[in-house]
Each structure stands twice: as structure tokens, then as C-alpha cells.
Amino acid sequence: EKFNAYLSLNHDRTDGQRDNSEFYITNGYAKIGYDFSQNWNASGNIILSQFNSNNPGRTDQPVLDNWVDALRGTYSLAINNQYDKMSGAVQGYYNFGHHEINDGYTSGSTPRNYLFNSDDYNAGVAVYESFRLFRGSLITAGFDFKQWGGHAWNHLNDGSDKDLIDRNVNEYAVYALAQQSFGKLTVNGGIRLEDNETYGSEWVPQGGLAYHATDRTSFKATASRGFRSPNIRELYMFAPANPDLKPEYMNNYDVSYIQKLFDNKMELELTAYFAQGRDMITTTMIDGKPKNINSGEFINKGFDFSLSYEILPALKLHGNYSFLDSDIRITGAPKHQSFMNANWKTGKFIFSAGYQYISGLYTQTADSDTETYGLLNARVSYQPVKWISLFVNGDNLTDTHYEIYKGFPMPGIIAMGGIDIRF
Secondary structure (H helix, E strand, O other), X not given: OOEEEEEEEEEEEEOOOOOOOOXXXXXXXXXXXXXXXXXXXXXXXXXXXXXXXXXXXXXXXEEEEEEEEEEEEEEEEEEEEXXXXXXXXXXXXXXXXXXXXXXXXXXXXXXXXEEEEEEEEEEEEEEEEEEOOXXXXXXXXXXXXXXXXXXXXXXXXXXXXXXXXXXXXXXEEEEEEEEEEEXXXXXXXXXXXXXXXXXXXXXXXXXXXXXXXXXXEEEEEEEEEEEEOOOHHHHOOOXXXXXXXXXXXXXXXXXXXXXXXXXXXXXXXXXXXXXXXXXXXXXXXXXXXXXXXXXXXXXXXXXXXXXXEEEEOOEEEEEEXXXXXXXOOOEOOOOEEEEEEEEEEEOOEEXXXXXXXXXXXXXXXXXXXXXXXXXXXXXXXXXXXXXXXXEEEEEOOOOOOOEEXXXXXXXXXXXXXXXXXXX
């Protein structure tokens, strides 16, 4: 009737592809909801995650006994309203974590005499309401409050504790957004005032338009300013933590062209963008361990292109290509990235094959060398009856050797088979 609930539980574990790279995680998720009326409802979520991971270090700089044991969770509650000309919500959340970390040691050095411990939280309230005052309009106003904080300490082998950090920070924001349609043209704009008690206040504007020239041809353009202060985990928690981080700033501009062809069986989309900013927070590997750093000033520009084509009702193609030109080195962001996938259905079989090509990928910011590789993946599934499907996956079928992070080789050929049962 008016009550609904959802519950899930899963567990994953692996020995890893290298020595000292074991990992396991157990996740639990519960959601409940209640409809007070046709216009009002409430919902609540609980997410809990317990995991343990081990870091073997770089292949040329191995690390011993470097592990993380952590419990993380989120509680959230929302009350929503939905009317013909207005809708909105009041949402509250509490995100928390407890971590115990052994920073490990390199071969020939002495094991550490402590375990790093930390508790962190991120709590907040969001209130917003949207109004449709007249035809083609949408106006939204909202308020956000967030407090994050935590406590970190080293637990020494002699049983004593050494405090490292214990603090919290408040953030406030108010914002307003407006959108109006004029036939084929839609225009939108907004402004947000972000106030952080550590970094001060920042105005964050945005604006955009969309023009639907025909049912098959559309153009879009946006301009926005981005601002984000570092959170407590980036500053103080985990191995990558860096207390000297600065906020991120960015001005972003992009334009898009979308076209449908051949009775809508083919769709093309091309987006060009330009972003100028400073102090992007990235994670890089330093001496075999991750660390958060600011990038300094940067300009990113490039374009994305995607294509989907239904050649036959049973044969579909999808592909995309991205080009990124940046004047800084960004770990994990390739200069060239392309992907092509074909999907063919015949009888009770579905065959799928895809190829991904990566070029100009920095595996660490301190190294000018880049990685280039291609990956061939395939999947075959068979549905003997309506409620059962058998499948076999093959990833990296050409056994390509590649790295995304320096000194951490990715797996070779991976084969997996399974069964899906639907009730």
C-alpha cells in the first residue's frame, strides 16, 4: 500500500593479481519509503560498507604490510513534495567512517611502530523548492548546510595514542536557478553563494541555452564557474592526505551539436569545451604511495564525439572518441581515448565485441612518459528459456600489458562465466 522497502547485501573478495594485494568488501543497503498522500512522501536510506585492502606498492618499489581496514556508512532521510506547479524536498544525511591503516615499509627498512587511526564524518541538510509559475518556466531556490570533520591519531605499539588532527568545518550555500523556454529555444541561468569558514565566500554562476532547430537537430551551450574546497579526507585522512591543499577553481565553456539521421537510426553528438582553472586536486603516486596534490594553473580544451547506429534491428554499433589537450599532467586522463562496440542478436544468442584505445596517458605526474594501449573485450550470452541467461566474458583478450598508475600493472586476459536467473 503506502509503504515500500528495499534491502540488499553483497560480498566480494579477491586474492589480487599480485602478492600482498588481497581485498574484500561487504556492503549492506536498506531503503524504506512511505507515501503520506498523493503529494507528500518520505524516504530513508542506510548504507554500510566494511572493507580491507592491501597495497603491494610499485613493482620497482614494493611495500610490505601496507593495509587498510575500514568501516564506512551513510544515513539519510528525505521528505518530498510534488504538486502540479511546485515540487521540492528537505533532505538530511550523515556520512561517517572509521579507518585503521598500516602505512607499511619498504624492503630493508624497519616496520612502523604505530597504526594510523581516523574517524571522519560529513553531515548536512539540503532544502529546495521548484516552481512552474507559467508556461515553459522553472524556478528553483535552495539552501545547503554541511559540516565535516574528524579525528586522526597514531596508535603506538606500546598502547599509547598520539593525536594528529581533531577539527570540523562548516559550509553554507544559497542558490537560485531559472529556466525559460521560448518555443525552440530554452535559456537557463543560476547563481550560488558558497561560504566556507576556512576558505571564505565564493560566488558560483552558471548559464546555458539549448536550441532545437528541428526534431533531429539540436545545439547547446553552457558557461559556468566551478569552486570546491578540499574535504577532510583529502586534507587529513588516508595515505593520500595532504593538509596543505587549496580549493579548486575553474571556468568552463562548452558547445554541443546533436544530430539524428536515417529515420533516427543514427545519432551523432559533438561537444567542444574549454576550461581554465587552478589548483585541481589530483592523486598521484609518490615513492610507491598515493598523495593528493594541487595542479597549479591549467587550461584544458578538447572535444568529445559519439556515434550510435542501428544498422539492423539485430545489429547495433556504438562508438566514441575524446581528445584532451591540457597544459598540465593529469594522472589517469589520456590525451586520446576511443571506443567502438558492436552488438548482434540472433535467435537466443547475443554477441558483443568492443575495442578501447588509449594514448597519451600519464601514469604519474612526475614522469613525462605516457602509456599507449588497446584492449579487446567480448561477451557471448545464451538464453535457453525466458528466465535464464548464460554468459561468458573475455577482457583484454590480446593479453596487453599496460598500467594506469606507474608501477601497478593491470591484469592480462580475464575470463568469466556466469548465469542470470530472473524470477
